[in-house]
Amino acid sequence: MTKNKNYQSINRGVIHIDESPIALEKYRKYLPLWLKRYLPIRGGLSQDHHGKAIFGFTVFLLSESIVFLSLIFTYLGLRLIHSGNWLPRGISGPQLYTLVVINTVVLLSSSFVIQSAENSLRHGELKKFRLLLFMTISMGIFFLIGQGTEWNKLDFRLSTGLVGSTFYLLTGFHGLHVLIGVILQVIMLSRSFIPGNYDKGHFGVSATTLFWHFVDIVWVFLFSLLYLW
Incomplete structure (x- = not known):
């Protein structure tokens, strides 16, 4: 040799x-x-195709985080520059409604559920994996419906000055990622019904789990920025 x-x-x-x-x-x-x-x-x-693919997907998420960071820093800059007239007259801005808190708790809790789902798949517990992944999908859909309900209650729209454009851009872009995460989970769940589909590996599930963790972490920053500041 x-x-x-x-x-x-x-x-x-x-x-x-x-x-x-x-x-x-x-x-x-x-x-x-x-x-x-x-x-x-x-x-x-x-x-080790799984390890290499996960590393590549991690790099992709890092690039996504740069996009979110650019939006967040833009919001911070505009908020500081226009601190005196950030909210137009008669506009209360984003409020920490009970629905927002419940939405946040549900979304963050879903990270533990989807991680448990992946762990179940790793141990060959396919039925448990399906149940937990279905729960995560439901929690993601609940968040999206809750966000749409909140938008409908707000007293400002996308065209309402900087507060409207920045709020809907940040929450809408994050909501898009939640929707993508839900779609990925539906695909992973559907593939679990193909006999032997995950016998040789489950990169798709690992990548979807990592993506969902990323979505949840981003929401922690957005929630603190938009509702607690």
Whole structure:
């Protein structure tokens, strides 16, 4: 067998040597287990399609976070510059209604439910996975309906100055991501009824779970910014 310094054979897989200038593996051991699964190990196993795909999806979510950050910082800048006349006369602005609080609790709780669903699939508990994923889908739909109900109650619209344009842009863009997350979950649930579909891996479920966690984390920032400030 021809030896090459750039790789070495281990069992059936090939581990690509990490040639980065920073010894990432040295610091990786200090990270929590839930975070390690999203990071490459020594370049990654050539057979480890799941790990590589998850890492690529994580990078995609980081790019999405930049979009959200740009919108959030734009909101902050406009809010600070126009602090004296942020709300037009007669407009109360976003209010912390009971519905908003319930919506937030439901959405954040759904992260625990979908994570439990993925863990169930990993342990081969297909019926439990379906039940928990269906619960997550229902919670996501509940949030979307609640958000639509809240929009209908507000005393301002998209065209109502900066408060209207920024509020609907931030919550609408996040709502779009919630809808996408729900659609992805429906697809994953549907695929679970295909015999043997997840026998060789479940990257789609892992990516959907990670996407849902991302959506929930973003909402924590938006909720604090729009309703608590």
